[in-house]
Amino acid sequence: MTAVPAAAYAQQQEPIGPFAIDVRGVFARHKQEPSVATDLGVTPGNLPPRSYGLVGGAHVYPLHAGKVTIGFGAHLVIARGSRTLQAPTTAPTGSQPAAPTTVTYGTVQRHFRSFAPELSLNFGHRSGWSYISGGIGRSTLYLDRADAPVTSAPGRQTINYGAGARWFNTHHLAFTVDVRWYSVAEQPPTLTLIGQPRTTLLVLSGGISLK
DSSP: OOHHHHHHHHHHTSOOOSEEEEEEEEEEEOOOOHHHHHHHTSOGGGSOSEEEEEEEEEEEEEEEETTEEEEEEEEEEEEEEEEEOOOOOSOOTTOOOOOOOOOOOSEEEEEEEEEEEEEEEEEEETTEEEEEEEEEEEEEEEEEETTBOOSOOOOEEEEEEEEEEEEESSSSEEEEEEEEEEEEOOBOOOSSSOOBOOEEEEEEEEEEEEO
16 A cells, blocks of 8 residues: 555655756846947946846756765856937927937847856756856846847856756656856956946746756
């Protein structure tokens, strides 16, 4: 009578591994940088505070040390956001005409792409586990205007760190979530790209994992 529950318990306690593949939707929250808006020739309110996209990753779990499984892998994030502001058409009643300005109104686009290897410490068993992880890679993170798009941007050194979990409802398919911070190095100005300060952005993601 106890053979089936015992077998199920034993299956749940199997070690993590041997691999996992993730596909998740991404929500990224960015800091507003007034100096960047000035250099871009727009108002700070024209900068998109959020971007959306996808992240894909693959991981292997070759090392087991007691209750901890060490994993190695890499992930790729692609996200984009935009915000459009319309120029004011009339001045408030009784006000003086506005002084000439060099501010441009329109659509500002934010682009974020990052690729990084990753080391993870995993806690749990084959049917579900949590993890903390981090890595150092490269990313492109920049802003441009829709009327003056940037065709290429140099990579910036990026440190990422965060945590997440995977819950397997079937033997091969899981629901997975991840919370991660990306610390992106400063971007010096170029002939086609405005300079940007060092920044840290928060990236939330959720989706599926396969093993």
